[in-house]
Amino acid sequence: MPTYDYKCLDCGHTFEEFQKITDQPLSKCPVCEGHVKRLISAGAAPIFKGSGFYQTDYKNKSSNKGSSSTDKKGGTK
Numbered sequence: 001m002p003t004y005d006y007k008c009l010d011c012g013h014t015f016e017e018f019q020k021i022t023d024q025p026l027s028k029c030p031v032c033e034g035h036v037k038r039l040i041s042a043g044a045a046p047i048f049k050g051s052g053f054y055q056t057d058y059k060n061k062s063s064n065k066g067s068s069s070t071d072k073k074g075g076t077k
Contacts, residue, residue: 005041010034 002021007014008029017026025038 003041005039006036007039008032008034008036014039 001018003016003018004025005014005016006026006029008031011029011032011034013029013031015030019026026036028034029036
């Protein structure tokens with residue numbers, strides 16, 4: 001269920017409401033019962049947790065053993 005942001009045009013109170021997409025927009029402020037307007041939001045953004053990405057969180061440290069970035073002649077692969 002999406003979260004919609006609303007702002008009261010009378011008192012300026014902003015709030016969020018979980019609603020179905022098919023539900024009608026709210027029309028009254030829960031604080032002063034004034035008129036509210038549904039705000040346009042950017043949508044949900046991904047949430048990254050942890051200290052980093054593939055390099056630090058998921059990569060198996062034993063997979064680097066035996067590999068090298070240089071060949072026997074001193075050049076790069």
